[in-house]
Amino acid sequence: MLELRCPPSVEGIAVNPQPDWSFDSLISELNSLEKKLNASSTFPLPFNKTRSRGFSDAKGNESSSRAFVMRVLDEDMPDAESDVGEEDHDRSLAALAGRRFTCGDLCMSDSEDSEDELTHGGQCHLMKKAGLVEGALSEITHEHQLSVTEEIRNEILALESKLMSENEKFASAQAHIEKYIEARQEMERKFDLQYQRIIAEELDNHLTAVQRDREHRSQIEEKRIRDDAAHEEAKRKQKAVEKAQQEAEEARRQAEKKLAEEAKRAALAADRRAEEVAKEKERAAAAALVARQEATVESKGVQPHTSKEVNPPEKNVAHNIYNAALRLLLSSVNWHFDVGNILKGAESALKLEERRLQTYMEMVRKNEELGVGSSKDYRNHGMQIARRIKTITGTKESVRTKAGELIQIMKSPCPQSISIAMFAEKVVSQCSNPTGSFNNAVYAYCHVIVLVTSQVPTAMEIVLAELNRVCIYTVPKYYSQSGFETKDAYYKAIGYQEEDGKIESPDSYVARLSSYMKLYGALVQTEVEGVQNYHGIKEGWAWLARFLNILPANLYTANALQAFLEMAGFALYRRYKSQFRKLLNIIYRDFLNALRAASRERGDSRLNKVITSIQSYIESNQFLNEPKGRRLQSSLLSHQFVPESDYQEQYYSPSHRYY
Incomplete structure (x- = not known):
């Protein structure tokens, strides 16, 4: 039997106190109620179920959204099965959330006492009438949720399709x-x-x-x-x-x-x-x-006393010959003085110069006998030597090639004395008109000199003799101006050149003097692996000591010292370390002070310039830095960009290696 737990009347609709309905009749009755409610509603909307207010669910804690709760009383079923059935009913009723009504639990029983229980027990309510606004709002909300859900589903499908399309486009683009x-x-x-x-x-x-x-x-x-x-x-x-x-x-x-x-x-x-x-x-x-x-003695019987005559000692022939040769050399420039009073220089250095000069003069006489200058072949020979010297560059390949060619020239059928004299003259003449790249090329010249003289040792003596001849400070030695009758005679003695009857300017002479000293300084410090330098760093050290001991401080000696230190200072410091620093301290303390005193006395701006240069060289420790051009380059820059080996062979001429 169906038991309704609802109030006896809802919104004026009464419930039969003793209903005797079947399930079909109940459905028909509910449909009629729905029609009546829809007819009486001001909104043309179908009736929608709402959650009843004030009704509790089977547990009594919260309102139920189920349309019916039907309870079948069966004495024969145990409580556990009843509970399971109730849970199954709850799940079934939850699935029927789309029904139009919300009712409390219904209890159906076959016992005859159900009517009495319904009469005397608590009243059960079928449903609570919901408001029209709430129903409409609930319906609108539900439809909105459905529409939103549908839109979301459509959007998701659209996004998925778009994502797949984008993935395909991306794959296509990536492949492209x-x-x-x-x-x-x-x-x-x-x-x-x-x-x-x-x-x-x-x-x-x-x-x-x-x-x-x-x-x-x-x-x-x-x-x-x-x-x-x-x-x-x-x-x-x-x-x-x-x-x-x-x-x-x-x-x-x-x-x-x-x-x-x-x-x-x-x-x-x-x-x-x-x-x-x-x-x-x-x-x-x-x-x-x-x-x-x-007769008187004999008559007296006395023997005569004999005496022996002593010859005077012989003079020093070698000394007389040297003085005669020196007087002959000085007479060419009208010198009228006592050599010992105006010539200053270390005795060992003057002896070396005398030996070189003697070797040089012997070679000159020999070449004059051979007719140097009168033969066209000799002139062409000299031009070949000059061309090879002028084309020397600061690369190992150039130095090796030119040195090999010059050695072959000296071993040619032409007399070697002529080749040596021309070689010395052409090398030293490079200092006559120094250019901006002279400082870089002078080291390459000295490498060639060392390589050539290692095969022809006499050439080193002639080169040094030529340097001593054109620049007295390479000896080193010094002439006092007081021993000369005129300034021109003094200028010619120390190396000034005369052109068209006029003596060159001091600036031109100082520039040329510096070039000669740079060549000498670069020569003494040149070291070639496997080759002996016959005038190496030891001679450079000896030159510096003689220079500071003998020569006075003036414009010419100061420029000579500056040029020598610029070229050879780095190598001297590497070899002698603290001893070289001591010499620099002597230069800084004594030599520069003497130059400053001379500058104040004469007011010569050129002295101030060279004083500043030497002072800066010592104070900034420039001797610690390797001079530019001292280390020969491996090759020219253009050789590094030749892509094929045959291009290299096209411009490479094999030559003998001498280091």
């Missing part, structure tokens, strides 16, 4: 990009290959142009050398004519002098004859006197 990258890489490889070909062609053209330019310069240099040779030949001829005139004049003077000397000798002969006659008479008288004395 990979193909594009492969195409670009292939194109870049082709471009790189093309660029390498272009670079190789350009480099080939550049090297060809460089080679052509070098050949052109070489031709220009040869032409200039030929012109210089022609000019020198013209000057030589002019000098020969002048010399012939001078010889004729000298012959005339000698003839006159000879006549005068003959007359003088005749007078002297007459005087000597008169003296001899007088001496003969004296000897005769003395002999008579001696005879008388001997």
